[in-house]
Amino acid sequence: MNLTAMNQSDGCQEYFCPERSVSLSVYVILYVAAAAVALLTVCGNLLVIISVSHFKQLHTPANILILSLAVSDLLVGVFVMPLYLSGLIESCWISGPVMCLFFKLVTCQVTSVSVHTVSLIAVDRFLALSYPFVYSEKISPTVICIATLCNWLFSLLYNFSFLFINGNFTDVTCPGKCVSFVDEVSSFIDLLVVFLMPCTLIIILYTHVFVIAKKHVTAIRALQVHNSTSKNRVSDKSERKAAILLGILVFVFLLCLLPFYICYLVIPYDRTDLFYVIDLSAIFFYLNSTINPIIYALFYPWFQKSLKLIFTFKVFNTDSSLMNVM
Template sequence: VVCINNTAINMQQLLYCVPGSNASCVMEQFSFLTSFALYLLFVFAMLVTILGNAVVIVSICHFKQLHNPTNVLILSLALADLLVGVIVMPIRAITAIYGCWFYGDTFCQIHASFDFFELFLIIASIFHLICIAVDRHQAICNPLHYSRKITITVAVMMLCVSWALAAVYSFGILYSKANEAGLEDLMASITCLGACLVYSNPVWRILGSTICIFFPCTVMVCIYTHIFILAKQHVRKIGEKNNCSHDRGKGGFVKKSECKAAKTLSIVLGVFIFCWMPLFAVSIIDPLIGYSTSAFLLEVLTWLAYFNSACNPIIYALFYPSFKKCFHCIITLKIFSPNSSTMNLSVK
């Protein structure tokens, strides 16, 4: 939460988070049209995030044809994105528009916990993407043994480990306060009334960014690169330029649908990197320059990262024909028709 407005205006025009106090933070001041536009943008982001991911969850739970290990992983990823829309975005929207914290010290501590809950969801999402990458690697690079090695039970176990590791890391930092070590003087010097600030020292910023984004994303990019190199080799072997088909060579066979799924999920990874990488990069640079990064820039990068949670359902709808059919059934209320759960979602 940033409570200092750097816009050059007269002191008489300043609005304070805590009126009558010289130690108060200065409230952000936007025109009516700007505030209205921000409200619309934030509400739109929340609605798309919540409704889109809810539809993904309902689709996978309801339609039996979607009950497979890959979609179990996608369902859990959609749950993490849904929680971002329900819990993280609303509070962040209010503080972004006003630049003040109006809810007291007790709720500030809870809000700080939500910051780490946000970190928890980010790490969980990263682990989910790693699990999905491993699943696609096995499906394409080892197709003969995929159904035996990657079952729904195995997928659920992978998810449990992902959520557990994310919780241990994020809430371990919260309760140990290791991220605040060495920042006591800085926090005391820049804290004002009406602020709810969360700081992390350079060591934890670098460590967290490496663990949360840089190393995992490098690993996943390498996995998908290997997948597409192998898929291209399969295509070359059977003399097709644009389609994945049967290959009876040493790799067994690769289904066209598996290749499409890998491409779609690699797009999910690419969008995740595009949305989150700038924020993590700035989070490393910020403590090195005395936490002087522009408040506006931080807010823009934070919401760019949040928009990632709204993007995934759109990607599924555009690139997954089966999900597109599910979304149509839900929107047209055909999901309430008898035996809708067993309907054929295959697209000829």
């Protein structure tokens, strides 16, 4: 995600950091609020990571993808939010050029990893409901771990290439700003890879998922299910419930992602004076990293039980990883 993208022909315009326009008390409140949001993001996602990593019962393909998403959300809270929010409060980049490069790389990395992880979640649920027998035989936690690792490596190579190999940040100094000089072709490719293609896939697959789930519900209500098939019925119901819960996660994710990319598409390249609107719209995407653990806490019983075991320190008991949290 390029928070501030400019055509290389525009150059780096002279910019001076504005003086503080609010009182000291308001200034302190803004920083306290920013710190609270970042801390909530870090703690919430850390609890998700501990839960999925510690309890062996949670080592399922779907939860491994949730773990990957939580790790990227944790990076947002640790590295991205403090720099981004301080830049908004100060109305100026005060962290220097080296931190600007680091900020851009981490921001692009967590953005692409998050989007493609949500795409993998959609693929996982589609396969689980459409081909349940093939899914149970072929899609193991190991397979999902490999897919997740490939996602992180691909995103790292892509973003490193996007930011540094194609000429961005070369001989560029903008005191008071953290900007990237991206040509229109690179911006279009980035838009396709990070937003249009994965989001289109997500929408198509989840449309199929909910159609399939509705058909399953109708079929189950129409049939008299015998005791011999009760196990399959429970399993099928579990898959549908997982699809619905993950659908909530996907919907909120897309809702938070849209404002940034709408601004990115609508604002012309030559209106550099409006790029602050793109910067501001990115806050919705970053807040998604704060919202995700709240969604888990509200809708996922396994996360609620895990939190209870963590806060009561029962995770330190012998064989606590084998406890039932489902």
